[in-house]
Amino acid sequence: xxxLVIGTVAFDAIETPFNKIxxxxxxxxxxICHSAAHFINDMNLVAVVGDDFDQDELKYLKxxxxxLDGLQIKAGEKSFFWSGRxxxxxxxxxxxxxxxxxLANFDPILPESYKQPEMLILGNIDPHLQIKVIExxxxxxxxxxxxxxxxxxxxxxxxxxxxxxxxxxxxINDEESRQLSGVSSLVKAASIIKSKGPKYLIIKKxxxxxxxxxxxxxxxxxxxxxxxxxxPTGAGDTFAGGFxxxxxxxxxxxxxxxxxxxxxxxxxxxxxxxxxxxxxxKTITNEELQDRVQAFVNLVDFNIEL
Amino acid sequence: xxxLVIGTVAFDAIETPFNKIxxxxxxxxxxICHSAAHFINDMNLVAVVGDDFDQDELKYLKxxxxxLDGLQIKAGEKSFFWSGRxxxxxxxxxxxxxxxxxLANFDPILPESYKQPEMLILGNIDPHLQIKVIExxxxxxxxxxxxxxxxxxxxxxxxxxxxxxxxxxxxINDEESRQLSGVSSLVKAASIIKSKGPKYLIIKKxxxxxxxxxxxxxxxxxxxxxxxxxxPTGAGDTFAGGFxxxxxxxxxxxxxxxxxxxxxxxxxxxxxxxxxxxxxxKTITNEELQDRVQAFVNLVDFNIEL
Numbered sequence: 001x002x003x004l005v006i007g008t009v010a011f012d013a014i015e016t017p018f019n020k021i022x023x024x025x026x027x028x029x030x031x032i033c034h035s036a037a038h039f040i041n042d043m044n045l046v047a048v049v050g051d052d053f054d055q056d057e058l059k060y061l062k063x064x065x066x067x068l069d070g071l072q073i074k075a076g077e078k079s080f081f082w083s084g085r086x087x088x089x090x091x092x093x094x095x096x097x098x099x100x101x102x103l104a105n106f107d108p109i110l111p112e113s114y115k116q117p118e119m120l121i122l123g124n125i126d127p128h129l130q131i132k133v134i135e136x137x138x139x140x141x142x143x144x145x146x147x148x149x150x151x152x153x154x155x156x157x158x159x160x161x162x163x164x165x166x167x168x169x170x171x172i173n174d175e176e177s178r179q180l181s182g183v184s185s186l187v188k189a190a191s192i193i194k195s196k197g198p199k200y201l202i203i204k205k206x207x208x209x210x211x212x213x214x215x216x217x218x219x220x221x222x223x224x225x226x227x228x229x230x231x232p233t234g235a236g237d238t239f240a241g242g243f244x245x246x247x248x249x250x251x252x253x254x255x256x257x258x259x260x261x262x263x264x265x266x267x268x269x270x271x272x273x274x275x276x277x278x279x280x281x282k283t284i285t286n287e288e289l290q291d292r293v294q295a296f297v298n299l300v301d302f303n304i305e306l
Numbered sequence: 307x308x309x310l311v312i313g314t315v316a317f318d319a320i321e322t323p324f325n326k327i328x329x330x331x332x333x334x335x336x337x338i339c340h341s342a343a344h345f346i347n348d349m350n351l352v353a354v355v356g357d358d359f360d361q362d363e364l365k366y367l368k369x370x371x372x373x374l375d376g377l378q379i380k381a382g383e384k385s386f387f388w389s390g391r392x393x394x395x396x397x398x399x400x401x402x403x404x405x406x407x408x409l410a411n412f413d414p415i416l417p418e419s420y421k422q423p424e425m426l427i428l429g430n431i432d433p434h435l436q437i438k439v440i441e442x443x444x445x446x447x448x449x450x451x452x453x454x455x456x457x458x459x460x461x462x463x464x465x466x467x468x469x470x471x472x473x474x475x476x477x478i479n480d481e482e483s484r485q486l487s488g489v490s491s492l493v494k495a496a497s498i499i500k501s502k503g504p505k506y507l508i509i510k511k512x513x514x515x516x517x518x519x520x521x522x523x524x525x526x527x528x529x530x531x532x533x534x535x536x537x538p539t540g541a542g543d544t545f546a547g548g549f550x551x552x553x554x555x556x557x558x559x560x561x562x563x564x565x566x567x568x569x570x571x572x573x574x575x576x577x578x579x580x581x582x583x584x585x586x587x588k589t590i591t592n593e594e595l596q597d598r599v600q601a602f603v604n605l606v607d608f609n610i611e612l
Contacts, residue, residue: 089490184395187533208514211531220528220605225517227493259608290612299526300606302565306596 001142001248002042004114005032006133007123007237008103009047009071013083014233014276016090021231024277025057026082028123028147031234033066034278035241035268038289039249041065044114046133048106050077060282069111074102090229091206110136119253121244122146122167123237127159134166143253145169146198147240150179164197171202171240186211187218202243202262204236210262214255221262222300224270224292231276235269238281242268267292307448307554308348311338312414312439313429313543315353315377319389319403320539320582322396327537330583331363333386334429334453337540339372340584341547341574344595345555347371350420352439354412356383366588375417380408396535397512416442425559427550428452428473429543433465440472449559451475452504453546456485470503477508477546492517493524506564508549510542516568520561527568528606530576530598537582541575544587548574573598 007029014021029047036043044067051073062068083097108129115138122130124147134144144167152160153176164170170193174186180196181189190201190213201213205223212219243265247253250260270292274280313335320327335353342349350373357379368374389403414435421444428436430453440450450473458466459482470476476499480492486502487495496507496519507519513535515528549571553559556566576598580586 185533185535187531205514208511209528218531218605219608220531221608222515222526222528222606225493225524225526227491229491256609260610263608263610293610294612297610297612299524300528302525302527302569303562304566304569304599304603306600306603 001040001118001251002044003036003040003244003248004044004046004117004120004133004141005029005036005123006046006108006121006130007032007125008080009045009049009053010080010082011053012233012277013081013097014231015085016231017086017088019230019276021276024279025054026234026277027080028125028237030057030061031237031272031278031281032121032123032241032244033061033064034281035238035265035272036245036248037061037064037066038242038268038281038284039245039264042248043067044070044111044117046070046108046110046114048072048074048102050079050102051075053079067113070109070114072102072106072109077102084233086232090232108133117141119244119248120144121240122163123240124149127152127156127163130163131159131166134163143168143247145171145240145244147171147236148176150176153179161196167198169200169202170198171204171236171243173204173206173236177201177203200258204239206232206235210239210266212255212258212262214258217255219255219259219262221259221266222296223266224295224299226270226273229273232273233276234278235272238272238278239265239269241265263293263296264289267296307346307424307557308350309342309346309550309554310350310352310420310423310426310439310447311335311342311429312352312427312436313338313431314386314409315351315355315359316386316388317359318539318583319387320537321391322537323392323394325536325582327582330585331360332388332540332583334431334543336363336367337543337578337584337587338427338429338547338550339367339370340587341544341571341578342551342554343367343370343372344548344574344587344590345551345570348554349373350376350417350423352376352414352416352420354378354380354408356385356408357381359385373419376415376420378408378412378415383408390539392538396538414439421445423447425550425554426450427546428469429546430455433458433462433469436469437465437472440469449474449553451477451546451550453477453542454482456482459485467502473504475506475508476504477510477542477549479510479512479542483507483509508568510545512538512541516545516572518561518564518568520564523561525561525565525568527565527572528602529572530601530605532576532579535579538579539582540584541578544578544584545571545575547571569599569602570595573602
């Protein structure tokens with residue numbers, strides 16, 4: 001299946017307790033495409049950058065099958081810039097700068113060739129823009145997934161509620177799911193969130209894995225215990241991109257296949273954190289990916305006869 | 307296999323954000339026995355209480371096959387008392403009182419009938435006492451497991467180092483493993499801790515599950531996502547008791563069987579948190595336990611062909 005992606009394409013500056021980089025490409029749309037490109041070569045990206053953006057990165061994405069007809073390049077303007085500093089545990093971070101730049105007036109216009117997607121993922125971006133994308137579609141995709149964050153829960157709750165009613169799958173983290181539902185128990189939170197619209201919910205718990213909820217079913221996927229996390233930036237988007245890419249590649253959006261897609265998404269995320277930015281995602285071989293997935297299989301493998 | 311247990315038998319006072327109880331039985335040895343008793347009826351308990359302790363609780367343990375010949379009852383003295391208050395997230399708590407009482411001068415003396423155990427679990431207690439128990443044994447048990455806590459890492463690091471060299475399996479939580487190893491990554495922490503003695507290490511992560519490390523192998527078991535946690539007190543000891551009880555019942559201490567034992571231990575812990583104290587552990591039916599284990603199987607079940 002083909003995949004339509006909306007999200008940010010940006011520059012990041014990142015500090016971890018051990019390393020630092022002044023400028024590297026980032027953004028939700030960028031990470032999603034890098035990750036999904038391991039599974040499919042039929043993607044359409046809607047996003048905006050300034051003319052300062054890295055041309056090599058765009059060439060690379062194109063070479064991987066990402067159609068950039070919907071990528072607006074604003075002459076004389078600067079790309080979206082985010083800067084953050086991770087705490088010692090690498091699980092939390094402070095945002096040091098968020099310069100919207102081109103993103104401030106972004107109007108996501110879908111080229112004609114984008115308007116009949118089989119799958120759609122709405123990366124973390126203003127819910128008003130997520131809605132605008134859906135409203136331009138000529139058909140209902142088989143699966144619409146979305147990400148969001150607490151900023152939009154605080155700033156644009158009505159638009160967020162509206163887009164939640166339009167999607168099939170919400171992918172957020174544990175803290176976001178607690179904020180969105182107003183309750184602490186993730187099981188209860190999942191019921192409340194599903195009542196807001198999405199039939200499927202993935203709650204990401206970072207180093208503690210991820211939960212998939214659908215009807216009264218729950219699936220839990222662990223995260224791989226890692227010796228070292230070099231840079232967690234983009235891991236969530238990489239997970240989402242791998243998840244959607246795997247579903248699109250296998251042409252199967254059943255619950256059973258979503259379980260497998262979560263394992264593949266988690267495997268992709270475990271690569272992402274090994275280097276700054278999307279760098280590691282560019283070099284993953286098929287064999288490395290299979291080995292990583294096998295490690296997940298082994299990690300939770302047990303056999304009980306009941 | 308028979309199981310020798312040393313640990314505390316105590317009264318607790320517990321406050322959660324939603325409920326409160328002034329006095330209920332608790333203690334590591336008590337929870338371990340309650341949990342292991344679902345699997346075996348051949349246990350020996352070494353512990354101490356005052357003559358204020360609940361006689362019905364002791365009768366109950368006896369009826370479940372727990373030999374109390376090694377339980378010292380100190381006339382005119384009070385039982386160990388612990389009081390704690392849980393935070394809103396139920397994952398952390400403040401200790402409000404720790405009255406050692408009879409525990410202050412506890413000298414664990416093994417009756418002759420206790421001295422040839424097939425399995426031994428050293429519940430969380432002063433490492434000097436854990437060593438004293440091992441030194442009285444006439445044979446080396448097939449498996450010696452121990453629990454400990456950060457208090458002993460701070461107060462009695464030398465005795466702790468000594469007992470670590472004498473045991474096969476250490477069961478601690480993630481924060482304790484970080485403190486004991488001095489590193490943040492659990493994978494690195496596991497290597498460092500195993501180099502201190504235990505061939506096997508279980509790191510409990512509360513609501514995030516548990517990891518088993520042995521040689522270069524890692525097994526991860528999730529915790530069951532729960533709607534409600536009524537009282538987390540004793541969940542870790544219940545896990546340990548269920549784990550050891552299952553190994554003893556099945557007479558198999560292989561890595562493969564330890565994986566199953568972790569699932570059974572986790573299932574027992576998921577019952578423990580449903581009521582104050584060990585109350586819920588007294589009423590679990592075999593059918594309930596099988597259903598709970600099945601829920602674990604379903605939770606992480608996926609099928610990937612590589």
